[in-house]
Amino acid sequence: MSPHEVAAKWFLQGEAVALGHADRARLETWLAADPRHQAAWDDVATALRTVADNAADSEFLAMRSRALAARPERRWPLSRMMAAVAGLLVVVLTSILVFREVYPGPVHRNGIAAAGPARALYRTTIGGRAEVTLPDGSVAVLDTDSAMRIAYTDKERGIRLLKGQALFVVAKHQPAPFQVYAGSQRVTAVGTRFNVRVEGHGRSPKTSVALIEGVVRVAGLDSAGSAMPDRRTGEITMRAGELFDSARPGALRLSASEAEGAASWVSGTLSFNDMPLGRAVAEMNRYTARPIGLGGGDIANLRVSGVFKTGDSQHFAESMAEVFHLRVAHDARGNPLLLPGPE
DSSP: OOHHHHHHHHHHHHHHSOOOHHHHHHHHHHHHHOHHHHHHHHHHHHHHHHHHHTTTSHHHHHHHHHHHHTSOSSOOOHHHHHHHHHHHHHHHHHHHHHHHHHOOOOBOTTSOBSSGGGGOEEEOOTTOOEEEEOTTSOEEEEOTTOEEEEEEOSSOEEEEEEEEEEEEEOOSSOSSOEEEEETTEEEEESSOEEEEEEESOSSSOEEEEEEEESEEEEEEBOTTOOSSBOTTTOEEEEETTEEEETTSSSEEEOOHHHHHHTTGGGGTEEEEEEEEHHHHHHHHHTTOSSOOEEOSTTGGGOEEEEEEETTOHHHHHHHHHHHHTOEEEEOTTSOEEEESSOO
16 A cells, blocks of 8 residues: 555544544554655645635536546445545545646735645655746746745745755745745745755755846855844845855856756756766756666766756666766666676
8 A cells, every 4th residue: 555545544534533542653653654654644634635725616526526426336334435535535636736736726915825825835756847836926846856835924925945956936026025945045036037956954955046037135044944144154145147055155157058057957858067977877866766876987977968858867878878988787676777898
């Protein structure tokens, strides 16, 4: 049974009858056993809240009608019925979440959603990509294996990039500032287009910002993670074509092609300019469940330039083998492995 099916069954069991102490303990143990369990629980909770918030919408009414039409007529015991409903919930879960991404929800006069999407959590799987229309009309595009939480309030249009990478196209002429919190950094933008990436875990993950258009301000946050700039790092103002990396001070000037290349992943490609092969392979591996391995020798330091399609590790490995006179083998799991020397 998949994590989503287990999460859905637990959720529905709690709705049908109150969980006792023993069941609650088993649920907490299951959630703590694997981060994917908590992620599945959040997805199911988001889907069910979306159904509740938008129950009268024609799209959801149509989904409900299709589900009821497919329901068997015979009576099942409660346990089997919950298992069947849980399976059905997993089948429609993706459709519900995708619909939630583009549904703007009720809107205040100031353009900020009253509920629902203003607090939504979005995730992508390895190799996935999702475009999310935010409550104010801004757009966020989530890269592979990424997660963000929308935290809009009357005071700010807040986004928390929890992991991975996202491109933001910010709506102009809004009363509240658009602010992205990523790692220990806060990025404030007004009517602009920029890319934010979080790498690593723990208290101080690396954060990078590539500004493609407009102006943004980047401020380091204090140890408590508050919205006040840290006195040690201060605040910098970025102009179009600049890259900020939290691992080094200031902003680095990029060429126009490099700035655009920072967000090339949106179109399903990665752009490398004299990048070490080891780093290029690491980037390509973010988009596939069949990661490329590197063998011995000094091949990780070979320099790679070009534009490559994401999600096809075998083709990338074969291309590198042809360019650098390497050979492609496969590990025990069938994943491509680049090795020195011809075949």
